[in-house]
Amino acid sequence: MKTTTLYLLILAILTFSCKTERKEEDKQPTSKQPNIIMFLVDDMGWQDTSVPFYKESTPFNQQFQTPNMEKLAAEGMKFTQAYACAVCSPTRVSLNTGMNAAHHKVTNWTLRKDNAQEPQSKFLTAPNWNHAGMAADSTVENAVFATPLAEILKQAGYRTIHVGKAHLGAINTPGENPLNLGFEVNIAGHAAGAPASYLGTKSFSKPGKDRTWNVPGLEKYHGKDIFLSEALTLEAVEALDAAVDAQKPFYLYMSHYAVHTPIEADERFAQKYRDAGLEEVEARYASMVEGMDKSLGDLMRYLEKKGIAENTIILFMSDNGGLSAVARGGEPHTHNLPLSSGKGSAHEGGIREPMLVKWPGVVAPDSHCDQYLIIEDFYPTILEMAGVKNYETVQAIDGQSFIPLLIQEEGYTTEERPLFWHYPNHWGPAGPGLGASSTARLGDWKLIYYHTDQRFELFNLREDIGETENLVDKHPEKLKELAGVLTDYLKSVDAQMPVDKATGKTVVYPEEALAKNDV
Template identity: 40%
Template sequence: MRFAHLTIALLTLAATCPAVMGQDKAEPRHPNFVFFLVDDLGWTDIGVYGSSFYETPNVDRLAASGMRFTNAYAACQVCSPTRASIMTGRYPTRTGITDYIGAPQPEKWKRPTKMLPANYEMQLALDEVTIAEVLKENGYATFFAGKWHLGSEPYWPEHQGFDVNQGGIDRGGPYGGKKYFSPYGNPRLEDGPDGEHLPDRLAKETVKFITEHKDLPFLAYLSFYSVHTPLMSREDLKQKYLEKKQTLKHGEIWGEEGARKVRLVQEHAVYAGMVEAMDQAVGKVLTAVDDLGLKDDTVVIFMSDNGGLSTSEGHPTSNLPLRGGKGWIYEGGIREPMIVRWPGVTKADSVSEQYVSSVDFFPTMLEMAKIKVPQGLTIDGKSFAPVLEGKSIDRGPIFWHYPHYGNQGGSPSAAVRDGNWKLAEFYEDGNLELYNLSEDIGEQHNVAEDHPEIVKKLYAELEAWRKETGAKLPTHKETAAK
């Protein structure tokens, strides 16, 4: 009888405390994700990345609490392809979205260029598997706010894995209503009080979602329309930077990039106001995460979709020491500010020189959440979770393919980076340029003739990648006419 009582007692203890019987403790819940994606933000547009004119205290504080990457890349020098790469973990050559959606297709091409651009897909196909869909299938609540630009209805966020969509439509900028101010004229964002500022509104919607879903794992994806054109700032911020501009002492403001003038100095007051308003919105969301007691459970990611606008459309920013800007294959068009805070993992105020690509977010986030990549899914990204843990990885080469003409002066081109070497190919004339980025971050010295063996190796990698991913090429007009 005594043994029967002992058996019952042990079974009761095992039920209330599994570890006593040698079982594992209950798994902690999946981490939350807050993903900030800024539009057209340049590599040096953040204080911690070197800007002395724009003020970004909230993003700077995020960097101080996490890991800042100095060699993070967008998958393309314009927006839509990079956005699709984040969603899918796949290069633009695979999704077919190789230009910003809305750019003229070759049959409607009227510019006097040497080549006709390649065709591209004008929506993120519904059979593409998005990070939101995978997280949702694993118990996450999912939220999207801001710029989508990955196709018209029915290709909007609510059909691509997001439970909530606040403002995500086909437009590449805030082009309805009063643009950055309410009324917005956006079919997926209710108008606020007259004059309400869009970045702040998107932050409020994000905070509302996080508050309502604080007891669930969640993905809150805040994809700013900022700092894309039209160049519009709150008046108080504009006046602040006009006054600050008067205190600047600098040399030449303008240089040349090909046939384009390029800005050399950050001093555009309206753009500065747009950057600070974005930063304030980031701060509002981060404060809510802290106030709700979610900081230790929430991974925060900050990234831009392409380089800063330096050679066109108002030339609002400078990307120096990087060459070029949005629309160009040079570093100013593709290298981005990127910060990741993984509580309990990333070392505060740490810096990584590991090069990574926007295709890498998909596998990295799944590894953080201990979720496997869906079986049979082809992705190009490589997880950089070990880097966040302080380890090193062999990332292998990363690639770009842009068979189009950018509005900002860039021409059809491709590139590969492997280690410190970057090879760029320009499709109009087949010209190859080789740069050692560890010695020449500004890409001022083409050393292709000095290192033919490296050119041969990298070009073979680029050719093999294009073939494997089904990259479409631009065509010379005389060839296309035959």
């Protein structure tokens, strides 16, 4: 069985050999550092794929066609309990800072620096959260000041490339441009979290003076019959060519706008889903999923063509659970079954994601991991993969490297590590798990504390993955234990809580709510 110690020894040997092999007259590094692709999909649910992440294949798995995800799974490791935040910006900031959302306080989606654009709740006033997003400059108000992941990789010799959706900083702040967050190349990334259109025939835009949602920097595709996912992939390949020609290791953050709304058909794939009997909205959605999967396949084929596949790590992840409350066909809150609910929800459908990792020579092909991890874990993991040690950050890192899971280190487990989610905001729609809340998972147990009425939900996920039975009354001791764990963490990071409009008072932490209600 491989161990972390053995892995680090191998990295040290590789690093030493790279230094000794370099020719003095050669101006370009010949480092053996692995290339890294972080392939992030927007709003992709746990079930939006033909790869089964449940214990068995489901009707949804049979509905979607993602052959390149299947190939990646066969060549790497599948994670069945990988978690992100319930909405996009918190996840993206956690990935790029290594911080939990309660800690960095970008708890909702960002757009404008002077106001939080979330809809108003009848019952709560959201706290003054970091709606300006992420910044590498401490002078930006309402932003988290952090050392970006890409900046550390750039300093370590990587060519850092951003392609697609950024959504890290608000309009007219430095963080709206990935070039200010450690990336040397930025293709189509800006402040907005969705495209005005996926269609080149519409110039990825919409008519009128408001250009907020128009995708920037892709003018050469305007007026052409091309889908946004394809255009981004073509641009990514050009950027990779430049890195390969320069003989530099690359970090490609391939951050697709798909499969976020607007749900528009990728006509390369849509008709077969219509022919299969899917209603129009779902046929369009499935075509967007397959277009994203083609992008993954195109990048994998590029690596093979260039002869660098064996020295390239691919990490596949989604930024939140699949959209289900609005804009989809069929019955709301059912698109991620057997998981409950979807995007915006503290239930599993809103936070559990499809995750795959291929690391040739390190990760066993066709392997899987049933232990859990969370999005901020990618930050220290990617740096360890790159062989970066003793790095310094202005922020404290909450994430933990999941390399022990990747190498299947004997005896290593995450079941005693608590995970946390914090969303003191109002997303809008109503439904299971939706609303301002704080959540903790420890082992098989999960506790959700709802800020509006200070009620609790307690689930055993091993026995009830669909979160159908609230066990608060049956297991009061577990309720108190997790309420204490959650409260201790929220206090440790000074987590912001909303204000109850009826009383004018800040909502109390979960342990205090239990005491107040004499539970």
